[in-house]
Amino acid sequence: MIGPLTLIGDTATEQLAQDIAMVAAPGWVIRLEGDLGAGKTTFARSFIRTLAKDVSLEVPSPTYTLVQRYDEADPAVLHADLYRLTDPSEMVELGLDDPDDPAIRLVEWPGQAGEGAFSGAITLTFDMRGEAARQATLSGPQDMLDRLSRSLDIRAFLTAANHQSADRQRLLGDASTRRYERLIDTPLIVMDAARQPDGPIVQPDTGALKQDAKPYSQLVHLAESVHAFSAVGTALRQAGFAAPVTHASDLDYGLLLIEDLGGDTILHADGSPDSERYQAAAELLGALHDVDWPEELSVPGGGTHHLHRYDTGVLLTEISLLPDWYVAHRGVEAADFDRAGFFAAWQRALASLEEEPTTLTLRDYHSPNIIWRDQETGLARLGLIDFQDALLGPLAYDVAALVQDARVTIPADLQEQLIKAYIRASDANTDWLRARVALMGAQRNSKILGIFARLNARDGKPGYLKHLPRVENYMRQCLAHPSLAELKPFYDQLLPEVA
Structure with missing residues (x-):
């Protein structure tokens, strides 16, 4: 479990939605629990706008439509409000359980879907603690919680670098495990490159040239930490080439805040x-x-x-x-x-x-x-x-x-x-x-x-x-x-x- 997290005002709830959106993967289901007015729709609206990269996107509550789809988001999002669902059997018609649909599901009032619905989901529970404060807890499969925890750690990293209020935007990654985010309204990029566990030991079968058995990444000298990026980037700049300046770093944790070159x-x-x-x-x-x-x-x-x-x-x-x-x-x-x-x-x-x-x-x-x-x-x-x-x-x-x-x-x-x-x-x-x-x-x-x-x-x-x-x-x-x-x-x- 993650939390309880104390959220003061809607801005903090919107920021939590943004932080979770940074790492939410296609096919995820996020159950939104809490009483009326606890912040579920506020969270959903910010989450969808973040993935759509459109802060002005109209995101009405799906109280009467039950499900609203947002294909402009990347990944696509299905926003459901099951408060008016009268019978769990009606779930079949809503398309929330289509295994071939990679959309992320945000589900308000998930209990209306019946016992056992949305297994393997993240559950985000809001609990009001006064007129302007609420607490949030996250529970679910450990691998999903680990991704969410990493995103919250990035928020803490940004806070330590005096960018605690920065709006984050997902960037396309590459074929590696590295992730990138752009900070809105400031020319900075977050490079998230946590040190990865070594892969299986391999003995290259490349003919007469004998090589030691090592993980593939070591055999071909792939960077295993952000130390390499920091060192090579510094050397390039010193030689007169344009490489991103590093504004903040946690080398051991695999986080860099670097210049956005455009x-x-x-x-x-x-x-x-x-x-x-x-x-x-x-x-x-x-x-x-x-x-x-x-x-x-x-x-x-x-x-x-x-x-x-x-x-x-x-x-x-x-x-x-x-x-x-x-x-x-x-x-x-x-x-x-x-x-x-x-x-x-x-x-x-x-x-x-x-x-x-x-x-x-x-x-x-x-x-x-x-x-x-x-x-x-x-x-x-x-x-x-x-x-x-x-x-x-x-x-x-x-x-x-x-x-x-x-x-x-x-x-x-x-x-x-x-x-x-x-x-x-x-x-x-x-x-x-x-x-x-x-x-x-x-x-x-x-x-x-x-x-x-x-x-x-x-x-x-x-x-x-x-x-x-x-x-x-x-x-x-x-x-x-x-x-x-x-x-x-x-x-x-x-x-x-x-x-």
């Missing part, structure tokens, strides 16, 4: 690539790769962050996601795929990288993580985010990530423009760079194909499958380079025919 990306409003902005992003990489990056970065507040090498072992472990997940996704039996030959070919392809210079490799240098700042000039025009997994790796990796954006189709002619823009900015050898972009693009696309297949099969997130045709097409482009001829037969077995 909402514009390097895409047009319709989601297509803006060639001018993409070329600026390619030129920025030239400047980034001209910096001599140290292996040890300072963490503000104390300590250091070590930049690991993006070496053959890490690259092969990431590639292993393709035979582990994408092969099955394509309906190919594991026994019919020459895994040993596949990794032997990849080891030969990657061997030359060991002798080449390295640079700071951001690893996800693509449209969602590059902010366009039209009012700025020079390097400051582009804001960088989502760089906590940065390593010291191949110069061409981030070039490949940019020109073969997994979420946006980059036409071949624009890809060519971007490669030329990078060459002008970095003075890289043209033939060498094209070969390396093909190699790094093939590695990255292999990883992405595996990740998107895994998100669907293991994590129940099929939405990423819509990007597979694009990534598969990028893979075909990479494999057309003569330097990857040995790898091409393995992918010909997997890639679907072009329609």
Whole structure:
């Protein structure tokens, strides 16, 4: 149980609704208990407006309609008032128990639905403690309470940072466990990245290269705390690049309050690539790769962050996601795929990288993580985010990530423009760079194909499958380079025919 929480006035009740809305997941049922006038409808109205991102949205009490649906909210919300329900059998007609509907259910007077209704729900009980004060308690499944407790802790974090009255707004996350929130009326972002428990120990089966058995996140050096974000961001700013300034932090608890660099990306409003902005992003990489990056970065507040090498072992472990997940996704039996030959070919392809210079490799240098700042000039025009997994790796990796954006189709002619823009900015050898972009693009696309297949099969997130045709097409482009001829037969077995 959480509480009792003391709420003084409607503003405190509305803030509690906002805090709960930050972490409420599709399909949740929130039972609203309390006497008439206890604050149930006040809570529901604020909750719905928060998810709809519309403070003026009309949210009438559904006393007579019994159920009101709000598809403008994200996730959608069903607001029910069962006070006038005369018989629990009438519940069938209300659609509140449809297992295929992902809407969040807010249910006032849930007891009218009968014994056992809404099992597995969160129950929020209001108890008036005077004319302007009420108490609220939360009970329900522990995993849901843990999410709610985390959100209340974020409110406490904001209070300690002198933003106790801030209005919070959910932001789209990524494929990781990190969450983001925007504070309304102040240019700040909450980064919620609690340290996650290690996953299962894995022994990478990547051919002759033997690697220690560790959780996957450790094998590929994914950031396990916000210390990495803080250190890399500081280093980027010191080198003249635009990364968010940290205004408050609780590093051990995984909370940062960072500068909001804005909402514009390097895409047009319709989601297509803006060639001018993409070329600026390619030129920025030239400047980034001209910096001599140290292996040890300072963490503000104390300590250091070590930049690991993006070496053959890490690259092969990431590639292993393709035979582990994408092969099955394509309906190919594991026994019919020459895994040993596949990794032997990849080891030969990657061997030359060991002798080449390295640079700071951001690893996800693509449209969602590059902010366009039209009012700025020079390097400051582009804001960088989502760089906590940065390593010291191949110069061409981030070039490949940019020109073969997994979420946006980059036409071949624009890809060519971007490669030329990078060459002008970095003075890289043209033939060498094209070969390396093909190699790094093939590695990255292999990883992405595996990740998107895994998100669907293991994590129940099929939405990423819509990007597979694009990534598969990028893979075909990479494999057309003569330097990857040995790898091409393995992918010909997997890639679907072009329609």
